[in-house]
Amino acid sequence: MMRDALAELDKVVSRRVFFDRIFKAGALVAAMDVIGPKAFGALTAADKATALAVYSACCKLVIPVDQDPGWATFEPGISDYGLNVFVGQVALGGSQQALDGFIGALVAFNQAPRTLGYNDLFLNMAPDAQLQYFTTSLTGGFEADGYGDVLVVAAFFCMFTAKATFFSNYPRHLAQDTEFQVLQPSSVKTGWDIMGWKGPVGPEEEKALRAKYYDAPVIPGIDFSNPWI
Amino acid sequence: MPDTYDVIICGAGAGGGYLAGEIAANGTVLLLDAGPHIGAGEAMAPGIGSPSRRKFSTQINLGKYIPDSKTSGGQGNAFFAYPIYMDQSNPVFSAVQREPRVVGGGTFLNVGAWVRPRTVDFDGFAEETGVKGWSKQDFEPFFQQCEKTQFVHRTPRENWNPGSIAYEKAANRLGIKMYETSTNKFHCIFCGHRLDAGMPCKYDSLMGTAQTQIPKAIAAGATVLDNATVVKVEITNNKATGVTYVRNGVTTTATARKLVVVAAGAIGTPAILFSSGVWDKNKNVGQYLRAHPGIAMDALVPEPPAGGRWNTDRGYQWNCYHYPLDEKGQPVDVIIHASAGFPAATPWVAAQVGFFGQAYKDLMRRYPQRVGAFHFQLKPSIYGRVMGGVEKPIINYPVATVDGVLEPKILSDFTASIRTSARIFKEMGAIDMYPNPNLSTALFNQTITQLVTTAGALHPQGTCRAGASRTNSVVDTNCMSFDVDNLMCCDASVIPNHISSNPNSMIMAIGARAGAFVRSSILNTPSKNISTDEVAQ
Ligand SMILES: Cc1cc2nc3c(=O)[nH]c(=O)nc-3n(C[C@H](O)[C@H](O)[C@H](O)COP(=O)(O)OP(=O)(O)OC[C@H]3O[C@@H](n4cnc5c(N)ncnc54)[C@H](O)[C@@H]3O)c2cc1C
Numbered sequence: 102m103m104r105d106a107l108a109e110l111d112k113v114v115s116r117r118v119f120f121d122r123i124f125k126a127g128a129l130v131a132a133m134d135v136i137g138p139k140a141f142g143a144l145t146a147a148d149k150a151t152a153l154a155v156y157s158a159c160c161k162l163v164i165p166v167d168q169d170p171g172w173a174t175f176e177p178g179i180s181d182y183g184l185n186v187f188v189g190q191v192a193l194g195g196s197q198q199a200l201d202g203f204i205g206a207l208v209a210f211n212q213a214p215r216t217l218g219y220n221d222l223f224l225n226m227a228p229d230a231q232l233q234y235f236t237t238s239l240t241g242g243f244e245a246d247g248y249g250d251v252l253v254v255a256a257f258f259c260m261f262t263a264k265a266t267f268f269s270n271y272p273r274h275l276a277q278d279t280e281f282q283v284l285q286p287s288s289v290k291t292g293w294d295i296m297g298w299k300g301p302v303g304p305e306e307e308k309a310l311r312a313k314y315y316d317a318p319v320i321p322g323i324d325f326s327n328p329w330i
Numbered sequence: 331m332p333d334t335y336d337v338i339i340c341g342a343g344a345g346g347g348y349l350a351g352e353i354a355a356n357g358t359v360l361l362l363d364a365g366p367h368i369g370a371g372e373a374m375a376p377g378i379g380s381p382s383r384r385k386f387s388t389q390i391n392l393g394k395y396i397p398d399s400k401t402s403g404g405q406g407n408a409f410f411a412y413p414i415y416m417d418q419s420n421p422v423f424s425a426v427q428r429e430p431r432v433v434g435g436g437t438f439l440n441v442g443a444w445v446r447p448r449t450v451d452f453d454g455f456a457e458e459t460g461v462k463g464w465s466k467q468d469f470e471p472f473f474q475q476c477e478k479t480q481f482v483h484r485t486p487r488e489n490w491n492p493g494s495i496a497y498e499k500a501a502n503r504l505g506i507k508m509y510e511t512s513t514n515k516f517h518c519i520f521c522g523h524r525l526d527a528g529m530p531c532k533y534d535s536l537m538g539t540a541q542t543q544i545p546k547a548i549a550a551g552a553t554v555l556d557n558a559t560v561v562k563v564e565i566t567n568n569k570a571t572g573v574t575y576v577r578n579g580v581t582t583t584a585t586a587r588k589l590v591v592v593a594a595g596a597i598g599t600p601a602i603l604f605s606s607g608v609w610d611k612n613k614n615v616g617q618y619l620r621a622h623p624g625i626a627m628d629a630l631v632p633e634p635p636a637g638g639r640w641n642t643d644r645g646y647q648w649n650c651y652h653y654p655l656d657e658k659g660q661p662v663d664v665i666i667h668a669s670a671g672f673p674a675a676t677p678w679v680a681a682q683v684g685f686f687g688q689a690y691k692d693l694m695r696r697y698p699q700r701v702g703a704f705h706f707q708l709k710p711s712i713y714g715r716v717m718g719g720v721e722k723p724i725i726n727y728p729v730a731t732v733d734g735v736l737e738p739k740i741l742s743d744f745t746a747s748i749r750t751s752a753r754i755f756k757e758m759g760a761i762d763m764y765p766n767p768n769l770s771t772a773l774f775n776q777t778i779t780q781l782v783t784t785a786g787a788l789h790p791q792g793t794c795r796a797g798a799s800r801t802n803s804v805v806d807t808n809c810m811s812f813d814v815d816n817l818m819c820c821d822a823s824v825i826p827n828h829i830s831s832n833p834n835s836m837i838m839a840i841g842a843r844a845g846a847f848v849r850s851s852i853l854n855t856p857s858k859n860i861s862t863d864e865v866a867q
Binding site: 165167171232240241257279280310315320321329 | 381447450477482509511517518661686687688690691694772773780830831
């Protein structure tokens with residue numbers, strides 16, 4: 102039955118188009134093409150190690166260390182978490198195929214500079230050159246070179262997930278199985294500390310909020326001044 | 331436990347959960363859901379929260395990955411996420427939002443914005459599938475009923491988020507009409523957490539079906555089984571006779587004397603029908619997937635109103651909304667939920683601003699709380715599709731072409747809506763925003779494309795739509811299958827054509843309407859309905 106369904110689906114959108122039509126997946130499929138048949142479950146350990154190193158290098162560009170901690174402060178754990186948990190589970194919905202595609206995109210991101218005038222692997226480039234290459238990739242500057250989608254998707258996912266991971270309070274980001282989530286004391290500033298975010302509602306604040314709002318007046322119903330509903 | 335019921339409902343979300351509460355007093359009901367029933371048996375305590383729900387729902391964007399618990403690096407089985415109660419619904423990467431797996435479904439963890447569809451949507455139902463009995467007038471009593479059971483209300487401005495008030499004022503100065511957003515909450519204490527939707531309400535204030543209709547069903551004698559994944563509707567001689575489900579590794583078949591209702595959501599329902607062989611009879615199962623691509627817009631407005639912070643407490647809620655208008659004064663197909671000084675601690679929001687490096691980090695230090703607006707494109711010119719069974723549904727929602735070019739209507743509608751919000755943010759004194767319409771056209775388009783394809787399309791609907799005939803749809807006006815007797819669908823999947831609002835109100839109204847039909851025509855009982863107030867309060 103599944104085969105029938107896929108045949109039916111093929112009539113509407115061919116397998117290739119099925120993937121390609123979805124932009125993200127399209128880019129990831131293109132990444133698989135770049136690195137060849139290794140993708141789809143057959144990535145080598147070396148590919149995975151390269152991808153993690155590229156991910157880490159990109160995230161360090163996104164969240165530098167300054168007077169406060171940055172991405173590098175929390176290595177090596179943060180890159181592993183960012184790539185395998187945040188990208189893999191949250192951004193890519195737990196799809197191993199998609200994660201393999203992204204890993205392929207990161208490997209391609211490392212290799213592509215050789216053919217784009219930098220004459221070296223991304224991981225071997227000086228930080229300034231890495232920054233320039235990352236920025237050009239992110240803004241679609243290599244679109245004419247046949248790698249466009251792959252490089253944009255690699256750079257964009259790195260940027261997006263680095264920010265999301267760092268400013269979600271890594272490494273104090275895990276739920277405590279308690280009624281009031283208590284943040285563990287830490288001598289190192291986290292993303293939340295940097296923002297001055299007050300963290301979870303504690304017992305006192307909860308009491309104060311309840312005193313203020315529990316019986317707050319409401320206006321029943323909906324707003325019929327909207328002429329379109 | 332008996333294994334025979336009058337009605338078996340597969341899925342306890344907006345549609346199935348609502349329906350259960352409407353019919354449980356009139357017959358024996360089994361309600362099955364693939365997800366956990368958090369706080370089952372504990373008293374409901376709006377504004378306070380039952381012990382389990384308080385523990386389960388932390389105040390930050392954290393959660394448990396259920397049921398796979400796949401993590402790495404010894405991080406345990408908990409991590410922050412956006413709707414994470416997902417197991418098998420999305421094995422193939424797709425641009426459609428994943429669905430929750432929890433008793434209450436989407437209503438257990440959504441934002442709680444209660445918005446009615448536009449009038450044109452009801453006209454569009456009949457135009458699309460010829461369905462009868464789905465006019466605005468037909469649905470009016472059911473919306474009113476749901477608005478009562480779900481405590482739907484607006485918040486007076488004194489408790490609005492300062493960002494909402496500032497946005498509304500700026501819009502009004504520009505002659506842009508705003509409308510107040512209603513919400514389905516009770517004794518809300520404004521913890522600000524709802525904008526981090528994806529986690530249940532710690533305080534039981536969000537009036538989902540797990541707080542209202544499902545307890546009402548249980549009080550009336552319904553049996554609720556959680557962690558029970560329906561794998562198949564049993565069909566004999568073209569009649570639905572029961573349901574096979576897997577719970578804790580044990581496969582069980584329960585018998586339905588009168589009706590099987592599939593209410594597993596717009597992805598889950600076609601998957602169950604597929605596994606049950608209904609797709610073999612009607613190829614419209616899983617067709618016509620509609621969804622709402624979403625974009626969060628983020629602005630830096632240095633001066634908070636009245637000298638305070640943007641979020642004097644935690645940041646409240648979406649308080650007001652509008653549709654951008656075209657040059658003829660007609661709404662463009664986008665709804666903009668303006669408001670909220672977004673707490674920038676939400677990873678998704680923190681991640682929005684389009685730059686990185688030192689400048690980004692400085693910005694996070696200087697503007698931890700920013701003003702935002704969420705844009706939903708309501709009517710993309712595309713259909714998606716769900717194929718495959720419960721084991722492995724495949725979702726295809728083609729928001730972009732082979733070359734990565736965004737569907738033109740999504741692009742043009744978002745371009746219009748972002749320009750409108752940008753004018754309002756500028757009027758508020760914004761110094762920067764993202765996406766920024768002042769970018770070059772190529773970069774602006776690329777930004778929108780990236781946001782649409784990474785944020786995904788939300789609110790899936792229409793995959794087993796109601797219509798006039800089996801040639802173009804799956805269920806009839808009463809949500810009864812054209813192809814199998816005693817089989818009903820009751821959730822987002824039956825919506826005949828995409829609607830212009832967040833869908834919860836429409837789906838619950840569908841549940842209420844289906845309830846009236848089941849009581850009168852299936853259970854043949856006069857309306858005997860206990861009051862929700864008796865249970866929820
Ligand atoms: C994070 C988030 C925020 C949202 N915010 C809003 C908002 O503010 N306003 C609004 O109007 N809408 C909002 N929505 C959308 C709204 O919640 C959904 O559209 C609505 O809940 C869908 O209702 P449904 O009955 O179709 O499906 P659901 O509510 O998803 O219910 C389906 C149920 O079926 C169960 N199920 C699935 N497969 C199986 C199976 N095989 N066996 C047994 N059970 C199964 C699931 O566990 C689930 O409980 C939001 C959704 C999400 C995810």
